[in-house]
Amino acid sequence: MIFKRLATATLFIAISALCMGASAQNSLQNLLNPGASGAALNRPQASSTASPQGSPLTSAVVSTEQVRAELLAWAPEGVQAGQPVWLGLQLAHQPEWHTYWINSGDSGLPTQLQWQLPQGVEAGGIAWPTPKKIPIGTLANYGYERTVLLPVPLSIAPGFDAPRLDIRLKASWLVCRKECIPQEGDFVLSLPVKGSTAASAPAFQAAFDATPKPLAPGASRIAVAGQTLKVSLAGLPAALHGQTLALYPETAGVIEPAAPWQQAWQGDVWTAELALSGQRTDSPQAMPLVVSTTTASPAAFRIDAPVQGEWPAATAAWVEISPELQAALKANAAQPSAAPSTPAPRSAPPTSLLLALLGALLGGMILNLMPCVFPVLAIKVIGFVDEKSQSRRVTTGLAYSAGVVLSFLALGALLLGLRAAGEQLGWGFQLQSPAVVAALAALFTLLGLNLAGVFEFGSFVPGRLAGAQAKNPSLNAFLSGVLATAIASPCTAPFMGASLGYAVGLPAGQALAVFGAIGLGMALPYLVASAVPAVARALPRPGAWMVTFKQLMAFPMFATVAWLVWVLGQQSGIDGAGALLALLVLMALALWAQGLRGTARPVIATLSVALCALGLWAIGPNVIKPMSSPAAAATSARWQDWQPGRVEQLTAQGQSVFVDFTAAWCVTCQYNKKTTLANADVLADMDAKNVALLRADWTRRDPAVTAALAQLGRSGVPVYVLYQPGSAPVVLSEILSVSDVRAALARL
Numbered sequence: 001m002i003f004k005r006l007a008t009a010t011l012f013i014a015i016s017a018l019c020m021g022a023s024a025q026n027s028l029q030n031l032l033n034p035g036a037s038g039a040a041l042n043r044p045q046a047s048s049t050a051s052p053q054g055s056p057l058t059s060a061v062v063s064t065e066q067v068r069a070e071l072l073a074w075a076p077e078g079v080q081a082g083q084p085v086w087l088g089l090q091l092a093h094q095p096e097w098h099t100y101w102i103n104s105g106d107s108g109l110p111t112q113l114q115w116q117l118p119q120g121v122e123a124g125g126i127a128w129p130t131p132k133k134i135p136i137g138t139l140a141n142y143g144y145e146r147t148v149l150l151p152v153p154l155s156i157a158p159g160f161d162a163p164r165l166d167i168r169l170k171a172s173w174l175v176c177r178k179e180c181i182p183q184e185g186d187f188v189l190s191l192p193v194k195g196s197t198a199a200s201a202p203a204f205q206a207a208f209d210a211t212p213k214p215l216a217p218g219a220s221r222i223a224v225a226g227q228t229l230k231v232s233l234a235g236l237p238a239a240l241h242g243q244t245l246a247l248y249p250e251t252a253g254v255i256e257p258a259a260p261w262q263q264a265w266q267g268d269v270w271t272a273e274l275a276l277s278g279q280r281t282d283s284p285q286a287m288p289l290v291v292s293t294t295t296a297s298p299a300a301f302r303i304d305a306p307v308q309g310e311w312p313a314a315t316a317a318w319v320e321i322s323p324e325l326q327a328a329l330k331a332n333a334a335q336p337s338a339a340p341s342t343p344a345p346r347s348a349p350p351t352s353l354l355l356a357l358l359g360a361l362l363g364g365m366i367l368n369l370m371p372c373v374f375p376v377l378a379i380k381v382i383g384f385v386d387e388k389s390q391s392r393r394v395t396t397g398l399a400y401s402a403g404v405v406l407s408f409l410a411l412g413a414l415l416l417g418l419r420a421a422g423e424q425l426g427w428g429f430q431l432q433s434p435a436v437v438a439a440l441a442a443l444f445t446l447l448g449l450n451l452a453g454v455f456e457f458g459s460f461v462p463g464r465l466a467g468a469q470a471k472n473p474s475l476n477a478f479l480s481g482v483l484a485t486a487i488a489s490p491c492t493a494p495f496m497g498a499s500l501g502y503a504v505g506l507p508a509g510q511a512l513a514v515f516g517a518i519g520l521g522m523a524l525p526y527l528v529a530s531a532v533p534a535v536a537r538a539l540p541r542p543g544a545w546m547v548t549f550k551q552l553m554a555f556p557m558f559a560t561v562a563w564l565v566w567v568l569g570q571q572s573g574i575d576g577a578g579a580l581l582a583l584l585v586l587m588a589l590a591l592w593a594q595g596l597r598g599t600a601r602p603v604i605a606t607l608s609v610a611l612c613a614l615g616l617w618a619i620g621p622n623v624i625k626p627m628s629s630p631a632a633a634a635t636s637a638r639w640q641d642w643q644p645g646r647v648e649q650l651t652a653q654g655q656s657v658f659v660d661f662t663a664a665w666c667v668t669c670q671y672n673k674k675t676t677l678a679n680a681d682v683l684a685d686m687d688a689k690n691v692a693l694l695r696a697d698w699t700r701r702d703p704a705v706t707a708a709l710a711q712l713g714r715s716g717v718p719v720y721v722l723y724q725p726g727s728a729p730v731v732l733s734e735i736l737s738v739s740d741v742r743a744a745l746a747r748l
Contacts (some may be wrong), residue, residue, distance in 0.1 A: 053284055060189055060703070062307070066091075067091050069092075071187035074198060075196065076197070081157060085154040087151070091147065091149075092711075095727075097175050098134055098141075099144055103249060103250050105134075105143070106139035113126065114170040116169070117164060118160075123455075126152055127211050129144070129210035130292050139257070142248055143177065143695075146652060147209075152337055161649065162193060163192075165190070165191040166188075168186065168736040169188075170186050173591040200644055202644075202649065203644055212301050212302035217306065217557065218235040219234040219395075220234050222308065229273070232270075233289070234271045237301070240270075242265055244293075245293060246298075247489050248289070288303070289303055305524070358517075360515070361518070361521040365524055367522045380608060397479045398473035398527070399477035399481070403479060403484075404484060406482075407486070409516050436626045437567050443483075444561045446591070447557050448557035449555060451550050453547075514555070532730040561641065565581060579619040581625070582615060590605070590612050592608075593608040640693065643704075650692045652725075656691045658722050661698060662718055663698040663699045666700040668735065669717055672718060675736075677737040682738055718736075724748055732744060
């Protein structure tokens, strides 16, 4: 009977947390993001936002609703003379939007880069990747869709000896769909001179592969014949012979990009006839041309051919830009750029904010089911047995709730403040520090030993303080709320993901309201239990079972310690994990010695404390010493490491991609990895659909992963995303099920 009533009481927590159906998760995501079924939030989420009417912003990343721009660097041998050093502006376009090549075609403007570099460092011109022709009505433009990197080489003088290379870039681009929006942003980057900078190597390699290869003009020539331009190119590689080629002249305004044209092969010479533009203003003596195959992975070549013949009379110089675009460009240029400022985040519509608060409340309730949180809450509920006063139970419930809510508000304020200062952080950021992981492991060991009866906290505090603690149970309840928040913060429960990602882009007041709602949801089961007398009546009477239950709850604490040691192993390696285990054993020895009685106590207690001090000095540094690369980043043969630009490369080749944003300290991540993502049917469907599997590890702080999460409208893990060429990314639920993943794959 006792255990039946005990089980009924503890199950109250689970019932209250899961009272809503799982289908509410997708409904919340869809309502927060109208028009996208499971897709990422279509709104800026990076650390700064460019605007055609606002001042340019200073950041490594600038995001708008149409494009995400990021300044990247590649210096594999460090910054030194004679070694490759490249910078590049990466533009990731939303579907249907595009920016322009050096020759934009019938309309548009090419992207412009203005560099500020230290003395001894010079920037070259943009190594323009091969564009594509983008028809718009009766016009045709040359530009880029999806993701493109515009690489720029740096020349380093032999005498350059600064410790770091500080870079500033002012970039402007015109992004168009049916309408055009001029945008700009200021970017800053600082590179170590001696160290290697190679994280963006795949993106630069893809850009180099897409850059046309230079060919000597040889016998190639261009002839002007009336209103026709006749092109004859010799020396093209044999692999191109007989293929249909695309032609892109770098000189703007010479031909009609949208006009029909003819091409043919005459042996190994490729010829073409193109109509001259009726608005031509230039009569060049040589024209650089880019020709490329029209295959999925085009081969492109650049030839600077001489022009023969007499040019027809050119028209007066003018630029074909609409009055609206001219006005927007003038307004943009008139904005001061010397003192960039960050615009205030946009307020959320009332309905969207209400849905975000609801998701946060439900997610907070589910946090109570985490194995490290549940023992704290269960022991607090069982504590009602010793409290006969209903008013005191309510007071204790309010104090616990205040501790939880205020702690969530403090964590939220810290996160928002650090992000505003330019840090690339997200939810659970504190567990990206090995020192914090080690401190939590020590705390849980301490709690576990206390619950197991090895020692009592009262024996370590002065009698006056212990008396004050006994007289003020509300203080204990408040501190229990703070503790529960600390151990629950790394987790992202269902419903929380969309709400947290939505919150970080809101004004501070609205964002903190979302964090407060998570805390309220987590505190709600205990608050309700304290206010409902039936809960106390359902508990068995006080007895020996309470000691047994308390000792039983020590084991989830020790299990949490095992998990934290494993997390630390991903960050500091096996030496760090082994050192932490040894220090925890020494701490347990010291606590046990303090509870001894008799003449041996002083000797053993002193020796144990000395051993603890010696251990901290000898092996303590191994705990917080990071590995060169986290072990969690290791992938199986099936999974590949996620890198910036890798998704775009694969989708550009027509391949679908599944990305697992994960971290070793995320319990939900590890559960999904060992169950759904290891399911044979799921893996078989992945193979059948030829889906590339990428794993983005966030165990340690990684600004690139943080930025990618922000693009998806999220600020914590787990996040699971399915990318399909030509479609918006589909974000799946944090709690993955085999049926959900297989259903998403079936739609490919």
